Amino acid sequence: MVRKTAHSANVSRAGWMLQRLAEEGLRHTEQRAIVVQAIVDKRGAFTAEGLVDELQPRGVARATVYRTVEVLERVGLLARIHLDNRHGYTVCEEGHHHHLLCERCGVVIPVDASDVEVAIRRLADALRFQVDTHLLEFAGLCEACQARNGRTGSAP
Amino acid sequence: MVRKTAHSANVSRAGWMLQRLAEEGLRHTEQRAIVVQAIVDKRGAFTAEGLVDELQPRGVARATVYRTVEVLERVGLLARIHLDNRHGYTVCEEGHHHHLLCERCGVVIPVDASDVEVAIRRLADALRFQVDTHLLEFAGLCEACQARNGRTGSAP
DNA sequence: CCAGATGATGATACAATGTCTCAGTATCGT
DNA sequence: ACGATACTGAGACATTGTATCATCATCTGG
Structure with a gap:
C-alpha cells in the first residue's frame, strides 16, 4: 500500500509544508518534521490523539x-x-475547503464545491442571514471502495 | 428577554417533546422534564456540559x-x-436537518436547504462518490444581530 | 389500586481528549 | 559564534464524555 513513488511524493510534500512554515516565520525543528511527515504519510483524515499515539513512542511529546x-x-x-461524533484534520489543498471522506479507506478527496457554495449564498441571502463561515463535509464510499465492497451502506 | 408568550410556547413545546418520548416507550421522569424544559428555554444551540452546569445545582446528575x-x-x-471546535445540539424541527447559527445571540434558524442538497448530489454523482452522510452548517449573524451590531466581522 | 418488572437515576470512578506551565533547549538572524 | 526567542518535554490539570451498580420511580396488568 506504500509505493515508492507515492512515498517520494510525500517526502517532497512534507518538505513543502515545512517550507511554508518557514515562510510564516516559524522555525524548522526535528519534531515538526516528524509530525508533518507522519501527517502526509497518512494521506487522509487523522485525529490529534492518533498522531500522539503514533509519535509519542518516537519521542514527540503530546503537547508538541x-x-x-x-x-x-x-x-x-x-x-x-x-463527522458525526469524530473530529480530526486533513491536509488542505489550497483553495479547496471541502472534502469527501471515504469511511472505509480513509482517503480524503478535496472537491471544488462552487455550485454548492452558490446555493448556500443564495439561501443565506434569501434569509438575510450574514454567513461568516460554513461547514460542509461528506462521508461515504469512494469509487474504489464501492467496487471492492458492493455498496453495503444505507442511504439516508 | 423572556417574554410571557414565548415562555408559554416553550412550556407546551416541552410537553410535546416529552409526549414524543412517551410514544417511543420511554418514561416520563421529573429529571427529563427539567432537562427538556431547560433545552427549549434556551431556544438555540447548547452544549451538554452547559446543561450540566445549569442543571446539576438543580439536582440533575451529570450522567442523567x-x-x-x-x-x-x-x-x-x-x-x-x-462548529469550529465546539460541538453541541439544537432542537430539531422535523424534516429539517440544517441550521443557521447566529454567533452572537445563539439563535438557530432551521433551513430547507434542498437546493444545496441537489448541488451536493450532483457533485457526488460526478465524482462517483457514494455519499452516505453529509454535514452542512452555517454560522454568522442573524438579521436582528446584523442591525444591532453593524457588521463587525470579517468575511472569510 | 397495588405490586412487580423494568427502566431511570445518582454518585463516583474511569477514560478520552485537550490545555497550561515552566525550566531547559534548539534555532535563526546578525 | 552569540544572543534573543521560539520551541520542547513532562506532567499536572481541565474538560468532556462513559461505565458501574445499588437504589428508586414509573408504568402495566391483575
Missing part, C-alpha cells in the same frame, strides 16, 4: 503534537473536519 | 443530562451540530 497541528491549521495547511 | 440528551437525539428531537 497538539501545538504543531494547531500551527498547521492556523497557517492553512490543515483543515479541521467534523 | 448526558443520557437524556442522547435519548433525545436518538428519537430525532435533537440534532448534533459541529
Whole structure:
C-alpha cells in the first residue's frame, strides 16, 4: 500500500509544508518534521490523539503534537473536519475547503464545491442571514471502495 | 428577554417533546422534564456540559443530562451540530436537518436547504462518490444581530 | 389500586481528549 | 559564534464524555 513513488511524493510534500512554515516565520525543528511527515504519510483524515499515539513512542511529546497541528491549521495547511461524533484534520489543498471522506479507506478527496457554495449564498441571502463561515463535509464510499465492497451502506 | 408568550410556547413545546418520548416507550421522569424544559428555554444551540452546569445545582446528575440528551437525539428531537471546535445540539424541527447559527445571540434558524442538497448530489454523482452522510452548517449573524451590531466581522 | 418488572437515576470512578506551565533547549538572524 | 526567542518535554490539570451498580420511580396488568 506504500509505493515508492507515492512515498517520494510525500517526502517532497512534507518538505513543502515545512517550507511554508518557514515562510510564516516559524522555525524548522526535528519534531515538526516528524509530525508533518507522519501527517502526509497518512494521506487522509487523522485525529490529534492518533498522531500522539503514533509519535509519542518516537519521542514527540503530546503537547508538541497538539501545538504543531494547531500551527498547521492556523497557517492553512490543515483543515479541521467534523463527522458525526469524530473530529480530526486533513491536509488542505489550497483553495479547496471541502472534502469527501471515504469511511472505509480513509482517503480524503478535496472537491471544488462552487455550485454548492452558490446555493448556500443564495439561501443565506434569501434569509438575510450574514454567513461568516460554513461547514460542509461528506462521508461515504469512494469509487474504489464501492467496487471492492458492493455498496453495503444505507442511504439516508 | 423572556417574554410571557414565548415562555408559554416553550412550556407546551416541552410537553410535546416529552409526549414524543412517551410514544417511543420511554418514561416520563421529573429529571427529563427539567432537562427538556431547560433545552427549549434556551431556544438555540447548547452544549451538554452547559446543561450540566445549569442543571446539576438543580439536582440533575451529570450522567442523567448526558443520557437524556442522547435519548433525545436518538428519537430525532435533537440534532448534533459541529462548529469550529465546539460541538453541541439544537432542537430539531422535523424534516429539517440544517441550521443557521447566529454567533452572537445563539439563535438557530432551521433551513430547507434542498437546493444545496441537489448541488451536493450532483457533485457526488460526478465524482462517483457514494455519499452516505453529509454535514452542512452555517454560522454568522442573524438579521436582528446584523442591525444591532453593524457588521463587525470579517468575511472569510 | 397495588405490586412487580423494568427502566431511570445518582454518585463516583474511569477514560478520552485537550490545555497550561515552566525550566531547559534548539534555532535563526546578525 | 552569540544572543534573543521560539520551541520542547513532562506532567499536572481541565474538560468532556462513559461505565458501574445499588437504589428508586414509573408504568402495566391483575
